[in-house]
Amino acid sequence: MAGFASQWFKRPLRAQLRGVAAAAMLCTAYAAQAQTQTPAPAEAPASSPSASPAAPVPQNSALDTPLLYQLLVGEIVLRNGQAGDAYQLYLDAARRLRDEGLFRRTVEIALQARAGDQALQAAKAWRQALPQSGEALRFELQLLLALHRGNEVAEPLRTLLERSPDAERPGLIATLPRLLQRQDQPRETAQLLDNVLKPYLERPDTRTISRVAQGSAWLSAGEAQRALSLAEQAAADDPNSPAPALLALEMLPRQVAADALVRRYMEQPQAEPAVRLSYARTLSAMQRYGEAVQQVELVTQAKPDVAPPFLMLGALRLELREPARAEVALQRYLQLVREQGASANEEGEDEPADEARQRGVTQAQLLLAQAAEQRGDMAQAERWLAGIDDPQRLVEVQARRALLLAHQGRVDEGRALLHALPERSEEEARAKLMAEVQWLRELKRWDETYKLLAAGNQRFSADPDLLYEQAMAAEKLDRVDEMERLLRQVITLKPDHQHAYNALGYSLAERNQRLPEARQLIAKALELAPGDPFIIDSLGWVEFRMGNTQEALRLLQQAYTARPDIEIAAHLGEVLWTLGRRDEALRVWREARGRDGSNELLRATLARLKVDL
Structure with a gap:
């Protein structure tokens, strides 16, 4: 203590007095609280019915004068910046008194000093002194995880699960993969979870979520097939549970087999709308827009007064070049936002409601401008763009406005708009470049x-x-x-740039050159992006070039179902035409022409085959 005393007396007298007073108040308040605890009144003896009730007898506190002084000194040295000395004084007092508050304070002192190992030591001492303390158990578990001591987690985790109320245990199990995911050895973490959850795999209330938790951990460990097997077992246990479908969604697009599990759940009328929307987002990312539209439409029918699905539906309709139907969905979205305000929008984790509302409205306006442009109504498209006041979307707004000007023959004005965009950073410069590239491509x-x-x-x-x-x-x-x-x-x-493999393979197939190499390149692209309809289209086309007409038909039908794109339609129609199924070919081509009659590939295909629609 000599060092402590010399440092203490170097401080100004007023600061010394403030520290002593604060510490004394803390310790005195603690002692007063302990001394005022009283036992339950004793019952009067049966032989003395007239006896007066006994007066409450104060319970003596275990906090005696030396311990009170010890806590006072501990608080003083802590205020003097000597957290290590304070920690030892508090830990000793907490062990002697077996007091939750003092143990908690000890852990807090160590955490404030960023001494994780000491905080864990205090939490373990807390549990040893008070084995039934739920707070001590949670502190120990959290500290073990924070310190990446996964090899010590099993015992407190088992205890936490055993002590959890039956009604809360499934929810706790569901959080375990996320709780454990930051550990350095994901495979060992998955094995740990397998062992800890073993008792819950046969209980009706926990078996489904336990298998899903195990599957999530194995997926993080890179064992996708094992994770899928667990998801399938969980779905068999409880077909109505959304949890197995959500786990399967995490595996898409890499694990194509997971799609079957998700579809089985979606076929149920009681499938949760939130899961349908998650599936729709995944399908959209895989460019399977036709299937995504089906899922979102089911949500809008089930919940016609919820706004966000209508925004998604409008965007998907535009991808399918259905501007009129897109406008209906987007107008409905804006109507709901006006009626319901910010509550009609999905908020980001850290995004205020007003910002979420403005982001959604801006997106809808941009999409409505694009829909009007697809319909050829340039004046209406400009009106939608003029209503957007969002600096963060400046590049998108000006790019669309430049394209409108170009379509009206005012090419120089459009380019001037793009050149006027700011480039205060490399990111802005690149965005400006890509805006002009897109503009030139459209032209x-x-x-x-x-x-x-x-x-x-x-x-x-x-x-x-x-x-x-x-x-x-x-x-x-x-x-x-x-x-x-x-x-x-x-x-x-x-x-892993799947588009490069696909483009190179398709180019070879289109020129009818090096077809085995073309197939190999496209297969590599499909391995990197399973289920991508454009890559499946390329594979179908190379099979057609190689004379495998039936396989080409199967692949192209699969691609067209996932995304009824004009160029996929051109290929599918040609294969059907070659097979003599000309009525089907004409139907597919007419559908495609209805979406975009100016498409170069479609027009070239019809001209080469001498087909007049």
Whole structure:
């Protein structure tokens, strides 16, 4: 204590007095609380019915004068910055008194000093002194996880599960994978969860969620097939539970087999709308827009007064080039937002309600402008754009406005709008470049697109996405060798760039060259993005080129069901036409023409086959 005393007396007298007074108040208040605890009044003896009730007798506190002084000193040295000494004084007092409050204070002192091991030591001492303390158990478990001491978690975790009320235990089990996911060894974590949850795998109220928790842990450990097997067992246990379907959703698109489990759940009328929307988002990310629309429509029918699904439905309808139907959904969204305010929007975790509302309204306005543009109503599209006042969406608004001007023959004005966009950072400069690239592509000005991207790749070197865009521009200019060189460069820089593999394979198939290599490239792309309808379309096309017509038909029908795109329709129609199923081919082509009669591939296909719709 000599060192402590010398430091203490160097402090100004007023500061010393403040520290002593505060510490004394804390310790005196604690002692007063302990001394005022009283036992239950004793019953009067049976032989003395007239005896007066006994007066409450104060219970002597275990906090004697030396311990009171010890706590006072502990608080003083803590205020003097000596957390280690304070920790030892408080831990000793807590052990002697076996008091929850003092143990809690000891743990807090260690945490404030960022001494995790000491905090854990105090929590373990707390549990040893008070084995039934739920708070001590939670502190120990949380500290073990924070310190990545996963090998010590099993015992407190088992105890926590055993002590949990029956009604709360399934919810606790559901949180365990997320609770444990930050541990350094995910495989060991999954094995730990298997062992801890073993007693709950046969209980009707916990078996489904236990298998889902196990599956989630094994998925984090990279064992997707094992996770899927557990999800299937859980779904068999309880077909009505959404938990197995949600686990299966995490496996898409990598595990195509997981889709069957999700679809089985979605076929049930009582499937939860939130799960349907999650599935729709996953399908949309996989570009399976037709299937995504079906799921969102079911949600809007079940909940016609909930706004967010209508925004999603409008966006999907636009992807399918159905502008009139998109406008109906988007107008309904805006109507609900006006009627219900911010509550009609899905809020982000840290996003205020008003910001969520404005973000949704801005998105709807941009989509409505795009819908009007698809219908050829440029004036209405401009009115929607003029109503947007969101600096964060400036690039999108100006890009669409520039395109409207170009469609009206005012190309120079449109380009000037894009050139006026700010580029105060590399991120803004790249966004500005991509806006002009998109604008030029829409106008089919391929030579300018190529030159702009070549300059961009000089500035933003080793950017695989920009190189990919340049390769696509080279393909439009019939610079096939340059396209292949660029795509192979993309694959070298980013070996998991599925679009580069697909584009290279499709280009070979389209030119009827090196077809085995084309198939291999496309198969690699499909391995990286299972279920992608455009890649399945490419594979169908290369099978057709190789003479495997029935396999080509199967693949193209699968792709068209997932996404009824115009170019997929062109390929499917040609295969049907070749097989002599001409009425079906004409129906598919007419559907595609109804969406976009100007599509180059569709027109070229019809011209080559001499088909008049």
